[in-house]
Ligand code: AMP
């Protein structure tokens with residue numbers, strides 16, 4: 679699949695609508711279409727990266743920014759103290775279905791570990 683066909687690239691540049699909760703020069707955060715928890719936000723880099731498996735040292739800044747943004751959204755929305763889960767599904771066994779790297783930020787209920 680080309681970057682042109684990538685649904686998260688289209689969300690990042692506004693060609694596909696989303697419920698944005700945060701954005702800056704490096705990333706966009708929006709509500710997941712099929713939430714798995716009371717809060718389920720996806721945080722994506724504006725730059726297309728297929729998956730964590732395809733990330734390299736050149737992406738170090740963007741990857742750090744995604745995690746710091748997750749923490750910042752959690753504090754801003756008031757669930758940081760109760761807790762939350764951050765997930766990066768990677769490739770087939772990891773359950774990745776959209777091949778534009780994304781961080782799931784889940785909150786609002788307890789999560790079991792290990793996940794299924
Ligand atoms: P993953 O399985 O880790 O690749 O996660 C992909 C996520 O993207 C799933 O949780 C989907 O519900 C979500 N998703 C797919 N299409 C959209 C969309 N158009 N807007 C918001 N979330 C989406």
Ligand code: ZN
Pocket residue numbers: 681684685686687688725726727777778
């Ligand atoms: Zn993309």
